[in-house]
Amino acid sequence: MPRIVGIDLGTTNSLVAYMKDGRPCVIPGRTGRPMVPSVVALTDNGLIVGDSAKEHLTRSPERTVYSVKRFMGKGLADVQNELAYFPYSLTERGGVIRITLGEKSYSPPQISAMILRELKQRAEAHLGESITKSVITVPAYFNDSQRQATKDAGLIAGLEVLRIINEPTAASLAYGLQNKTQGTIAVYDFGGGTFDISILKLKNGIFEVLSTNGDTHLGGDDLDRRIADSFLDEIRTASHIDLSTYPDHMQAVRLEAERAKIRLSDELKTQIAIELPDGKGRYTRELTRDQLESMVMDIIERTLTPCRLALSDAELAPAQIDEVVLVGGSTRMPLVRRRVQELFGKQPHGDINPDEVVALGAAVQADILSGGTTDMLLLDVTPLSLGIETMGGVMSSLIRRNTTIPASAKELFTTYVDGQTGVDIHILQGERELVKDNRSLARFRLKVPPLPAGVPRIEVTFLLDANGILNVTASDMRTGQSQSIEVKPSYGLSDNEVEQMIEDSFKFAQEDVAARKLIEARLDAEALIVTTEKSLSEGARLVAQDMLAAIRDALTALTAAKGGTDPKAIRARMADLEQTAKPLSVTLLDDSLKRSLQGKKVTELT
Amino acid sequence: MDQHHTHNTGSRDLRMARSMCWHCQSEMSGEYFCERCVKVQPVSKETDYFTCFGLPRRLTIDLKKLEAKFYEMSRAFHPDFYQNKSETEQTISLGNAATLNTAYRTLRDPIQRAEYLLDLEAGSVKDIRTSPPSDLFEEILELQETVEAYRASDRTSETGRQLLTRLVAERQALDQRKQDMEHHLQQICTDWDALQDRGEATSQARTERDRLLKQMREILSNRTYVKNIVNDLAATIG
The missing domain is CATH 1.20.1270.10 (Substrate Binding Domain Of Dnak; Chain:A; Domain 2)
Structure with a gap:
């Protein structure tokens, strides 16, 4: 079997890893750094990716795409209230966001594919062989559309995605392999754009996820924005300049906010300096760790509610968690570590590199799939309940959240009117009672032979595979004939x-x-x-x-x-x-x- | 495993249905893998969850053993281990793993386990309609009135606070009632297992069997009723 690499396709940075002599290791680039900034820029010489693209963030912000992961599997309405933060232009076609770069527009999977191709080339150069198969990680709380979009990105990049694996569970694989852990662990994964919490039971090589929760729109990006907004307010008050009309300066402020946040994880205070446009001098101030913490406290607090829900779904008290593992760059913040420690009543583990552990875990999963590692097995769950629309706009749940995947549910359909030839089915994902409050995944029309009302009996099987991706099949109970179903995704690219x-x-x-x-x-x-x-x-x-x-x-x-x-x-x-x-x-x-x-x-x- | 099939009249058909390997067409004696070509075999649709785990149809289950068996079978069926296999084998592994997961989820939980057993065994008691006992019904009606009054009240007022205190007490009482029901259910489950273990085929045993199933159904349905009320209450008073 050809080699399978493990990829962490992150909001801020991406990495590729592989299994070498029974140990996962990340693949460095030419500069020796394993991290590829998840940034794509359109330059006069064409599209560029990674470190060189990052330099264009302030130079040509309207042609430089960052944090594209936030748009995966989404429509424009989903991101309406943060459009102002992005300097590049977003539109929508066919329920999918499109990003305009120069004269062309690209879907988020296409932009992600450019990052994936960079990683693919890096792996090919390092390993001296062609790489066509991969395991890619996604936030555990990603819904079906977001997972499908990630799979599409892989296909576009020429990488068959053999498995979509959840980031916190990937981290647990790498962590468990390294520490030979047994017992119950909580993985707190606070990354650039998303937050996940997963609770797992580790026993004799089985990694059983008990529950997972999260927020796919909560990450380091939000912290940076909060800090940047406070700088912008101060600049507006002191210098009467509205920087929001200067995209390049907006990016400079955002990057300075990010740098300050990172510095304040090690230091107690730091100096801020931002050049102002039109020769208006520069904005300077000191920012202390205390000031930073009070600025972002409420955002950090927002991560604790999912933690409590996950504990309750796993029917565990915080004291029953044996170990807490921190994943993602944002967990470097002392405030985050403190709040996590307070919630679980024990010191979280920080002995693994929070930036690399997800990619390492993806490499372990890749090795399991290729038959290398046979003693480890991950049993993951679906983060969201899956259901269908029923009378009165109510969602009827078929597969409950935190059900171990693969999972399937069967539902029998019949007709209400004589000679009716079709039944429309609307598939949803979410925890709310009403259809309108949940995420529309897809619609399809079930074909029914024209018979008196109530006579047709069509059994529809909803199957969530090991990737957490939905497959739908139907069969006529009277004839035993199966029928193929063309599911139209609500927020996704068509096969064509x-x-x-x-x-x-x-x-x-x-x-x-x-x-x-x-x-x-x-x-x-x-x-x-x-x-x-x-x-x-x-x-x-x-x-x-x-x-x-x-x-x-x-x-x-x-x-x-x-x-x-x-x-x-x-x-x-x-x-x-x-x-x-x-x-x-x-x-x-x-x-x-x-x-x-x-x-x-x-x-x-x- | 045969001795546990006293009530499963379908077990003979079941074995007939999957007596042949889909791949080498040979007569199969292996349970999940063909003994000749070692290909994975689909778990039959008729296989009940107890049989799936090689367990007798009893309501008291050693959860440690169940988990160990679940892990062992996951290692046998999980799609992770079928990446290099044919498409047919991958499809079978996916289907088997999904069935296994559902079976484990159902048997792991004592309530779902009892509900599942009822579905399997119901027969004559299938159509028994249950309604909540009249004392419970009246209690709930009164409770609904209090909830309405609380919703309409100014929650910071004296009346609001008094209503809240009453609702909190009601919730505790209902929680207690739910626990009592679960305790009672456990007793019936023990009785059921004992009856099965005796394996008598007398008419007396049949009457006892139907009585237990009927009681089980009543308790389960009343428990669901109380559980929903408690959840609604929790949503109102937080």
Whole structure:
């Protein structure tokens, strides 16, 4: 079986990991850092991803996408009240958000796919083989649409997603493997954009999730916003400048707020400095940890309600939790650690890197799927109840939240009118009584043979697979015939659209490879030109004039080719130049060798 | 496992239905895996949850043993271990794992377990309609009035506070009643198990069996009734 990598596709950063000799490890990039900022920017040279894209946040904010995870599986109405915070333009088509970059618009799965492709290439470069299969993590509280969108992103990036796994449970796999833990643990996962709490029972290699809860719109981003808003208010009062009309400065303020927050995890106070537009000077202040904590206290408090609900669903008291594991960058904040400790009455574990543990766990799950690890098994649950719409706009629950997956429920449908040929079914996810308060997942029309009312008996099976993704099948109880169902997602890309995007992305990948080859050829040519010019200046006196002229001609030809767009031509001219300049390099080498030997006795050389 | 099938008339058909391996078509004697080609076999739709875990149809269950068996079977059926297998095997593993999870969830909880057993065994008592005992019914009616009065009252007023105190006391009383019912149910469950263990086929035993099932049904339905009232009450007074 080909290798399967584990990917943490985060709001702020993403990582890829694999299993090496029975231990999961993250794959570093060229700079040695394993984290790829989840940022995509459109530049004059095309789309770029990661660290280099992050630099464009303040340079061209309207063309730089960050925190795209917040839009996965959502419609525009879902994010209406935070639109003002994003400098890039959002629209909606077919129930799916679209992000405008230059002349084109991209769905969140397409943007996520660019990040995934970056990770894929990184893994391929590191492992020296083609990577086509993956396990990708999602917040435990992600609904069906958000999971499906993540799966689509993988497909678009050319990565088959063998399993969608919940972030806190992934973390528990890595943690449990490392510490050989047994007992009941709580995983508190506070990331860049989402919050999850999962309670698990670990016993003899079985990781059984007892309950999970969370908020898919609560994370470090919200803390940054709160801090940034206070800076903006102060700037407005003191300098009478409304920075909200300056997208680049808004980004600078957001990044400064994030940096201050991070610094205040280690320090008690920090200096803030923000350049103001139009030569209005700069805004400076001191921010103390106490001030920061009182600013964000209520946001941190919002994480505690899901914790209490998860405990209650698991029918456990805080004292019955043996260990508390912290995951996600936001858990570095001392305030978060303090509040978690107060709630559970014990010191949380911080001996694992909260940024990497999710990716490591994904690698463990990948190894389980490929048959490497056989003694560990994760039994996860669905975070949200699944149901269908019934008379009067009420949701009737079919699979309750915190049910172990895979889970299935069967429902028998019949007709109310003679000769009726279809029954419309509306699938929902959520905990509220009324349809309108829950999340619409999908609709489909059940085909029924025209018979007297009440005679048809169609059994519909709703199956949540091990990814927490819904599959629907139906069969006619009278004939035993099964029927295929075309489910129309309420907030998702259609199969056709995904196919089109895979095609586009393939083209993009090819263009990408071509662009990469050109850039590399140009860089190599540049290096060769520099060394040849150096040799010329040093060795002109050592070789014949006609040879010098030949080298200069080859040099001019390479410089011309480098200005073009054909990497093959550049490589050909480079070969010419190397060939022509070879006698010069050899002469120079001899010369330097001779000089280094001068004044040395023969005995010293042996 | 045969000795536990005293009431399961379908057990013979059940074995007939899955006596052949879907893959190698050989006669099967293995329970979940074909003994010849070792392919996973679908759990039959007719297999009840007790049989699924190799348990007798009893209402007292050793939860530790149930969990151990659940973990063992999860290791056998979970889709994680079928990634490299054929599509048919993957589908079977998915279906089996879903059934197993439902079976475990049902048997783990004493209330759901009793309700499930009733569904299996009901027969003659299936259509018995139950209504809450009249004293409980009157109590609830009175309680509803208090709830309405509380909702309409100014909660910070003296009357509001008095009503709240009454409701809190009512909730405690109802909680107690629910616990008493659960205790009673436990007793009936023990009686049921004892009757099954004796395995008598007399008419007296049949009468006893129906009496126990009927009692079980009544308690379960009254308990649900009280539980819903308590939940509503909790939502009102917080």
